[in-house]
Amino acid sequence: MTISTLHYISQQTAAADHIANIQAACDAGCNWVQLRIKNSTPEAVLPAAIAARKICEQYNATLIINDYPHIAKAVGAHGVHVGKNDMTVAAARAITGPGMIVGGTANTLEDILQHVKDNASYVGLGPYRFTTTKQKLSPTLGLEGIAGILRQLAIQGITIPVVAIGGILQEDIAALLAAGAHGVAVSGLITHAAHKQQVVKSIFETKQTL
Template identity: 65%
Template sequence: MISNLHYISQPSHTDNILAACDAGCKWVQLRIKNETPDKVMPVAEAVKKICDRYQASLIINDYPQVAVAVEAAGVHVGKLDMTVAAARAITGNDMIIGGTANTLADILQHVQDGASYVGVGPYRFTTTKKNLSPILGLGGYQSILQALKEKHIVIPVIAIGGIMPEDIPGLMETGIHGIAVSGMITHATDKQAVVKRIYEQLKQLPTWSH
């Protein structure tokens, strides 16, 4: 079951993941960029223990061999990193694998490669990413979701990229499965209240599905 709220970690990863789990996040992605698997492994082991304690699913960004070693729930591969198919070859069939996408073509490739979900973005400009793909905005999600519907393709779409609490209702109206956030939780003074509010907003079904 793919959660509708994904928390993406920022340095310092262990502290931020502990705080996010403590605030109620049930799906955590450890996102460490441009490091060797040896450097990522101890952090992954530490955060896996935290996630287990809080019964949260841990997804490792970019390092399938680390995900297998620590028995994480899954892997997420970036747009410029390895393909979902290549990650799947390392993890086997049972692991959750997500892929980053910016266009309908990206999503279709991930679906073909056997992705469990797709992270689609960016919704708006974000400083978290170095190589930012074209901004999608609400209209971008509407057209992508509409195209998937017409092709009868069902895959959980997770919106990502500078999303604010007030953006959530409009995004959910497009038919996305959920959202991925980083700074909104990392920088919140009352993390628990923010997480609770996000979950409540995500529960509100879009008007077209009533």
């Protein structure tokens, strides 16, 4: 199982819904999509998950469903991602079975160690800086905080892929990857980009040059 170095987190904007934004991100070259519809019901998320699955299939992209392991399983998504205040990775894995990708959000080294114990496939570490796409934001970590946690993991010989998340801009990415992050998870950076393809290409190239 390969964890991409670029995770696109879906969002709804005034101009487009989650599905239209996922289509645009895949068009631009994103190969990993997380459908993240907060404050909703399973009944409302299910049709969006089915539509997202169809798009990801066309582009051979990995589809992760945020928060709804039953839906991820029902629509044949590749995995599920659980937030810090949602269910545990272990609880999600109990629903999805051993074959699915299960990611978890972390804000501290302790969070990551728990996710590793719970058999997570990868960890989303953040927030890097303040972001409006998330309510109940954990303390922001900045480059120093994320780099410090990555150093601790290296010292302990823990190699789980860590993806930095939270208000990340294009100019932040090289330093995060150089600090040891496996990749980055972004939303607005791609959703609001005038030239999405250029942004996606540049992120993948940044990873290759390190």
